[in-house]
Amino acid sequence: MTRALxxxxxxxxxxxxxxxxxxxxxxxxxxxxxxRASVTELMRLPGVGEKRAQAIVAHRAKQPFRRLEDVxxxxxxxxxxxxxxxxxxxxxxxxxxxxAPPAARK
Numbered sequence: 085m086t087r088a089l090x091x092x093x094x095x096x097x098x099x100x101x102x103x104x105x106x107x108x109x110x111x112x113x114x115x116x117x118x119x120r121a122s123v124t125e126l127m128r129l130p131g132v133g134e135k136r137a138q139a140i141v142a143h144r145a146k147q148p149f150r151r152l153e154d155v156x157x158x159x160x161x162x163x164x165x166x167x168x169x170x171x172x173x174x175x176x177x178x179x180x181x182x183x184a185p186p187a188a189r190k
Contacts (some may be wrong), residue, residue: 116129119144119175123141129169130169143157151175152166152170153166154175
């Protein structure tokens with residue numbers, strides 16, 4: 085193996101994965117709304133990668149979450165996970181269909 089190839093391979097292995105690089109932990113006191121958060125925001129929760137975040141978004145598109153425990157219907161999320169993130173998540177009011185979130189209105 086040439087030196088250049090070895091260095092390129094080492095650099096590729098040491099470079100952070102895009103999803104892991106984008107993942108920022110939540111500061112104390114910050115809450116993520118399960119009914120409004122984007123996939124990227126949901127990925128900030130411990131144990132939630134891109135696929136689980138997409139599953140949360142897909143589930144809430146069919147039926148918004150009314151209480152925190154409703155998220156347990158999403159495949160891969162269990163009571164132990166909910167216990168770890170309970171202080172970091174909320175279930176906000178569901179906006180009526182056709183209305184923009186308050187931040188989007190002027």
